[in-house]
Amino acid sequence: xxxxxxxxxxxxxxxxxxxxxxxxxxxxxxxxxxxxxxxxxxxxxxxxxxxxxxxxxxxxxxxxxxxxxxxxxxxxxxxxxxxxxxxxxxxxxxxxxxxxxxxxxxxxxxxxxxxxxxxxxxxxxxxxxxxxxxxxxxxxxxxxxxxxxxxxxxxxxxxxxxxxxxxxxxxxxxxxxxxxxxxxxxxxxxxxxxxxxxxxxxxxxxxxxxxxxxxxxxxxxxxxxxxxxxxxxxxxxxxxxxxxxxxxxxxxxxxxxxxxxxxxxxxxxxxxxxxxxxxxxxxxxxxxxxxxxxxxxxxxxxxxxxxxxxxxxxxxxxxxxxxxxxxxxxxxxxxxxxxxxxxxxxxxxxxxxxxxxxxxxxxxxxxxxxxxxxxxxxxxxxxxxxx
Amino acid sequence: xxxxxxxxxxxxxxxxxxxxxxxxxxxxxxxxxxxxxxxxxxxxxxxxxxxxxxxxxxxxxxxxxxxxxxxxxxxxxxxxxxxxxxxxxxxxxxxxxxxxxxxxxxxxxxxxxxxxxxxxxxxxxxxxxxxxxxxxxxxxxxxxxxxxxxxxxxxxxxxxxxxxxxxxxxxxxxxxxxxxxxxxxxxxxxxxxxxxxxxxxxxxxxxxxxxxxxxxxxxxxxxxxxxxxxxxxxxxxxxxxxxxxxxxxxxxxxxxxxxxxxxxxxxxxxxxxxxxxxxxxxxxxxxxxxxxxxxxxxxxxxxxxxxxxxxxxxxxxxxxxxxxxxxxxxxxxxxxxxxxxxxxxxxxxxxxxxxxxxxxxxxxxxxxxxxxxxxxxxxxxxxxxxx
Numbered sequence: 001x002x003x004x005x006x007x008x009x010x011x012x013x014x015x016x017x018x019x020x021x022x023x024x025x026x027x028x029x030x031x032x033x034x035x036x037x038x039x040x041x042x043x044x045x046x047x048x049x050x051x052x053x054x055x056x057x058x059x060x061x062x063x064x065x066x067x068x069x070x071x072x073x074x075x076x077x078x079x080x081x082x083x084x085x086x087x088x089x090x091x092x093x094x095x096x097x098x099x100x101x102x103x104x105x106x107x108x109x110x111x112x113x114x115x116x117x118x119x120x121x122x123x124x125x126x127x128x129x130x131x132x133x134x135x136x137x138x139x140x141x142x143x144x145x146x147x148x149x150x151x152x153x154x155x156x157x158x159x160x161x162x163x164x165x166x167x168x169x170x171x172x173x174x175x176x177x178x179x180x181x182x183x184x185x186x187x188x189x190x191x192x193x194x195x196x197x198x199x200x201x202x203x204x205x206x207x208x209x210x211x212x213x214x215x216x217x218x219x220x221x222x223x224x225x226x227x228x229x230x231x232x233x234x235x236x237x238x239x240x241x242x243x244x245x246x247x248x249x250x251x252x253x254x255x256x257x258x259x260x261x262x263x264x265x266x267x268x269x270x271x272x273x274x275x276x277x278x279x280x281x282x283x284x285x286x287x288x289x290x291x292x293x294x295x296x297x298x299x300x301x302x303x304x305x306x307x308x309x310x311x312x313x314x315x316x317x318x319x320x321x322x323x324x325x326x327x328x329x330x331x332x333x334x335x336x337x338x339x340x341x342x343x344x345x346x347x348x349x350x351x352x353x354x355x356x357x358x359x360x361x362x363x364x365x366x367x368x369x370x371x372x373x374x375x376x377x378x379x380x381x382x383x384x385x386x387x
Numbered sequence: 388x389x390x391x392x393x394x395x396x397x398x399x400x401x402x403x404x405x406x407x408x409x410x411x412x413x414x415x416x417x418x419x420x421x422x423x424x425x426x427x428x429x430x431x432x433x434x435x436x437x438x439x440x441x442x443x444x445x446x447x448x449x450x451x452x453x454x455x456x457x458x459x460x461x462x463x464x465x466x467x468x469x470x471x472x473x474x475x476x477x478x479x480x481x482x483x484x485x486x487x488x489x490x491x492x493x494x495x496x497x498x499x500x501x502x503x504x505x506x507x508x509x510x511x512x513x514x515x516x517x518x519x520x521x522x523x524x525x526x527x528x529x530x531x532x533x534x535x536x537x538x539x540x541x542x543x544x545x546x547x548x549x550x551x552x553x554x555x556x557x558x559x560x561x562x563x564x565x566x567x568x569x570x571x572x573x574x575x576x577x578x579x580x581x582x583x584x585x586x587x588x589x590x591x592x593x594x595x596x597x598x599x600x601x602x603x604x605x606x607x608x609x610x611x612x613x614x615x616x617x618x619x620x621x622x623x624x625x626x627x628x629x630x631x632x633x634x635x636x637x638x639x640x641x642x643x644x645x646x647x648x649x650x651x652x653x654x655x656x657x658x659x660x661x662x663x664x665x666x667x668x669x670x671x672x673x674x675x676x677x678x679x680x681x682x683x684x685x686x687x688x689x690x691x692x693x694x695x696x697x698x699x700x701x702x703x704x705x706x707x708x709x710x711x712x713x714x715x716x717x718x719x720x721x722x723x724x725x726x727x728x729x730x731x732x733x734x735x736x737x738x739x740x741x742x743x744x745x746x747x748x749x750x751x752x753x754x755x756x757x758x759x760x761x762x763x764x765x766x767x768x769x770x771x772x773x774x
Contacts (some may be wrong), residue, residue, distance in 0.1 A: 153739070212619050224707065227614050233708020234597050237741040240705035245698045245736050246632060256701075256736040259621035311632045314643075315702050320611065321620020349632050349643040352540065354624040 005082070005144070005381065006052040011039055012045040014382055016075075017055070021101065021199050021378075025058055025074035046075060054081050054101070077101055083139050085129055085146035085184065086374025088191060088366075091116055091166050095366055096128045098139050103202050107135050108367055112350040117174050126181040128308065132278030146184040149191035149369055151219060151301035153236070156376075159188045166218065192239065195372035196223025196230060197379060199326060204360060210322040213366070214241055215329035216309060216338075218259045226320055246311040260312040264305035266331050273303045288334045302337040309338065310345025317346070317354040322353045325357055335363055392469070392531070392768065393439040399424055399432040401769055404442070408488065408765075409588050412461035418694040433462060437771040441468050441488070462489050469768075470526050472516055472533035472571065473761025475578060475753075478503055478553050483515045485526050486761035490589050494522050496755055505559050515569040533571040534764030535561065536578035536756055538606060540623065543763075546575045553605065574763045579626065579723055583610025583617055583760035584726055586713060588762055591747060597709040601628055602716035602751070603696060603725075607648045613707055647699040651692035653718050657690045675721045696725065697732025704733070704741040710745055715751040722748055 006017075015035040020026050026034075031042050049055035058074045079100040086098045086103075090114070098107040111128045113121060125148075152164030159175025161167075175186040189197070197310045199205040205213075207224060213223045220242030224231040231238045242261030243254050252262035262268055266284060273287035274280050276297045291298035313325055320326045332338065339361050347355060393404075402422040407413050412420075416431050436442035445461045466487040473490075474483045478500075485494040498515045500508060512535075520527045539551030546562025548554075562573040576584075583600045586592040592600075592612060600610045607629030611618040618625045629648030630641050639649035647656055653671060660674040661667050663684045678685040700712055719725065726748050734742055 190499050208621075222706070226618060226707075227616055229614055231613060231707055233741070234595075234710035235708055235740040235743040237704070237739055238706065238708040240738040240741065242739040243705050243736070244631075244702050248635065254738055256738070316706065317624070318630050319625065319703065319706060320613075320618055321622055321625040323621035349630070351627040351630040351641055351643070352624055353622040354620070354627065356622040387584070 006048045006054050010045065012041050013048070014043060016045040017049055017381075020055060020075045021077050022206050025076040027074045029151065031075070049215040052081075052152050053078055079104060080138070083143040084374045084377035085132060085143060086149070086194075086370040086377060087125060087128065087146065088149045088369035088373055089121060089125070089167070090151075094121075094125055094128050095370045096125075096132050097367060097370040097374055098132050098135070098143065099371060099378075101378060103198060103371055103375045103378060105367065105371055105374075107132055107139070108370065116167055118169060118174070118177070121167075122174075122177050122181050125178060128181045129184065139216065140363070144185060145187065145377040145380045146178070146182060147187045147189065147194065147373035147375065147380075148178060149189055149194040149373035149376075150174070151191045151221075154188055154190040154193075155236075156187065156189050156193075159186060161188070184351065185380065187380050188372070189370065189376045191369055192221035192223050193230060194376045195328075195369060196225065198368070198372040198375040199223075200225055200230070200376055201378070204324060204326045208323045210320065210324045212316050212320075212322045214309075214313065214316075214325060215365045216264060216331035217329040218266055218331075220265055220309070220312070220329075220331075222312075222316065224316070224320065224322070226322070241312045244312050244315050246308050246315075260308045264331075267304050269301055269331075272300055272304070276301060287312045288337065291334075291337050300335070302334070303341045306338040306341030307345045310342040311349060313342065313359065314349040314351075314354070317357045318349075321354055322357060325359050327359060327361045328368075330364055330366060331365045332361065335361055393435045393441050395620070397432070399428050400435070403429060403432040403769075404739075405434055407442060407462045408464050409593050410759045412463040414461045418462070428734075439468075440465055443520065444739035466491060467525070467527070470530040471761045471764035472519060472530060473513065473536070473581075473757040473759065473764060474512060474533065475536045475756035475760055476508060476512070476554070477538075479506075481512055481515050482757045483519050484754060484757040484761055485519050485522070485530065486758060486765075488765060490585060490758055490762045490765060492754065492758055492761075493517055493531065494526070495757065500594045503554055505556060505561070505564070508554075508566050509561075509568050512565060516569045516571065531572055532574065532764040532767045533565070533569060534574045534576065534581065534762065534767075535565060536576055536581040536760035536763075537561070538578045538608075541575055541577040541580075542623075543574065543576050543580075546573060548575070572767065574767050576760070576763045578756055578759065579608035579610050580617060581763045582715075582756060583612065583759075584766060585755070585759040585762035586610075587612055587617070588765070591711060595710045598711045598713070599703050599707075599709045601700065601703075601712060601714045602698075603651060603714065603718035604716040605653055607652055607696070607699070607716075607718075609699075609703065611703070611707065611709070613709070628699045628703065631699050631702050633695050633702075647695045650695040651718075654717075656688055656692050659691070660685055663688060675724065678721075678724050686724070689721070690728045693725040693728030694732045697729045697737060700729065700733050700746065701736040701738075704744045705736075705738045708741055709744060713744050714746060714748045714756075717751055717753060722750055 028042050033331035055075050059336050070277035079102045084099050094111040096109050097105045153162040161169050161172040161174050175188040179186045205211045209228050210226050215221045222239035222241035243259045245258045270284050274282045291302050391495050415429050430732045442462050455501045466489045471486050483496050484492045540549040540626040548556050548559040562575040565573045588598050592598045596615050597613050602608045609626035609628035611626050630646045634645035637649050639646035657671050678689050
């Protein structure tokens with residue numbers, strides 16, 4: 001098998017490979033219909049991927065019914081042709097995965113961080129990658145690119161963490177540092193955007209021209225896909241659902257007032273739960289247990305958070321009208337406590353047919369963040385943004 | 388001169404004609420640079436427009452400096468090659484204009500409506516069109532398409548007013564009725580979207596990939612352009628800035644609570660002004676005069692409205708990050724009373740670099756709505772959405 005990667009340089013090759021990658025086995029006839037390309041153009045575009053082993057043809061007629069005419073020979077991705085590392089960096093740990101071309105997780109590993117400075121994190125991350133790739137000779141041989149996801153303001157084009165409040169980093173050329181430390185090409189992306197890419201390519205967003213992914217946890221973020229593209233913001237800011245003002249209080253760390261994040265982030269919920277119960281040491285787990293047990297004061301705290309999230313979601317639905325909104329994040333481990341109020345508020349405040357926007361509310365295994373990072377690594381097949 | 392309209396059927400012809408139409412005289416060299424097309428492709432794309440008299444070449448060298456090399460022969464639109472009628476329908480009157488290819492207003496007329504039923508409005512509108520076209524033989528000869536703008540839920544593709552609360556219309560096939568009554572092709576569009584098209588093609592939005600137009604008046608609306616396209620919403624709803632929840636009260640006619648429109652629409656301001664002054668017959672004019680005179684209670688009403696609008700603008704900036712936001716509408720005739728609070732709220736609540744989004748706050752002559760309607764008629768050169 002040739003080690004070279006297929007050249008994705010034309011619109012036709014991008015269209016064909018993306019269709020097969022994200023939508024499973026597709027016949028050439030369907031590819032022509034979906035892309036608007038001629039059969040000859042499809043064949044020409046697919047050829048380098050077949051030659052390099054990234055695509056293969058299913059057996060002729062394998063998926064067609066008897067008497068259905070000329071066999072279809074659908075094209076399918078050889079998912080194990082290349083592997084990708086994905087790593088999410090948090091303040092406490094690193095979560096790493098090895099994913100295949102379709103970002104199916106093949107291996108995963110956690111690594112507690114002893115310190116949060118850049119040098120330590122880079123060293124720990126290199127060890128984590130080494131450990132993951134050591135699990136199989138084929139990972140070592142067929143992994144060329146790593147995706148790394150960090151919360152905060154990340155410049156994917158230059159591979160720089162411009163500002164990550166939780167990590168306390170400013171202007172860190174992280175992609176370059178990690179490329180040196182690991183020998184892999186590195187794609188750096190904001191964690192919410194990376195997760196949005198994973199949903200767009202391999203999750204709830206497949207085939208949709210517009211959808212939103214909202215994450216609830218330490219922070220509250222949102223990735224927006226409109227017209228098939230992730231919205232980046234002309235000034236580098238977009239998807240800041242956490243900083244929509246939905247109430248007259250409290251003050252938010254951003255300088256604004258009544259932000260969704262100031263009401264519904266994990267810290268905000270804990271602070272409010274301590275206030276209403278008068279228990280200054282109450283933990284999130286205790287708040288969840290108490291609310292599930294029916295404590296009206298604690299239930300009120302989660303209702304208030306659900307209401308704020310619901311108002312944030314209606315802002316998205318009323319302004320940009322996505323087909324679907326996925327609400328997820330580690331804060332939704334207790335989603336049973338939020339969900340009724342989120343849905344009630346959304347139903348009441350969504351304007352007319354905006355209420356038809358499907359809400360999918362579900363918890364988020366922490367590994368998913370790393371899978372998001374792996375999916376932006378897969379995107380490096382298409383774009384030049386790897387260092 | 389041939390009466391036929393140029394065939395805009397290819398991406399290249401769309402790109403070339405749009406560039407010249409919206410960006411003024413452009414040399415073939417610049418066209419090639421901006422569109423990524425070859426010189427040969429530019430020449431081929433421009434030929435039918437030159438033949439049909441929609442484009443012309445400026446004199447060779449006319450706009451180049453001495454010694455600047457080969458003359459540039461820029462292409463320019465012949466604005467008077469075709470005229471377009473634009474009409475805005477309100478509950479009280481019709482405002483009509485004749486615009487040229489660049490939507491410069493050549494003639495305008497008002498018409499009071501004696502009744503609001505569909506039959507009467509269609510008849511009155513046909514009279515208005517006749518009056519406008521009678522003003523010049525060239526209008527009569529070179530006008531083929533009319534754009535019509537209505538507030539509410541409008542399906543441009545089918546030319547139907549699905550629901551217009553202010554007019555009390557449901558499922559009215561208005562484009563078809565007006566085409567029969569006037570003999571013109573008719574493009575029907577929501578009024579805010581039409582105005583957004585006018586800004587995108589000939590106003591503050593020229594050359595921007597993202598911007599927002601917010602209108603303040605009887606209703607509060609928003610047209611959003613992202614990635615060069617007007618956001619339509621997967622469920623037909625988008626840009627409903629008036630129904631973002633930004634406060635805990637009051638109830639809104641939409642069924643939601645604390646909507647921007649329930650605080651900052653003209654009706655809401657008048658109602659609040661009457662409440663705080665205890666004058667049940669106070670008019671908007673009196674409220675404006677009192678606030679300008681320094682009445683603290685009335686100033687507070689406009690501050691509160693400005694704050695709600697400011698929060699709505701930050702929602703747009705924080706979520707989608709447009710390059711620029713234009714705030715306009717007949718409600719901003721007294722924009723001196725709103726503007727300070729709008730800007731203060733925006734500066735405080737915009738997240739990080741989202742505050743770099745330029746806010747342009749200005750009143751809106753009512754004729755502009757009709758100009759917006761004319762601009763969607765111009766778009767019929769490109770799309771098939773005329774009846």
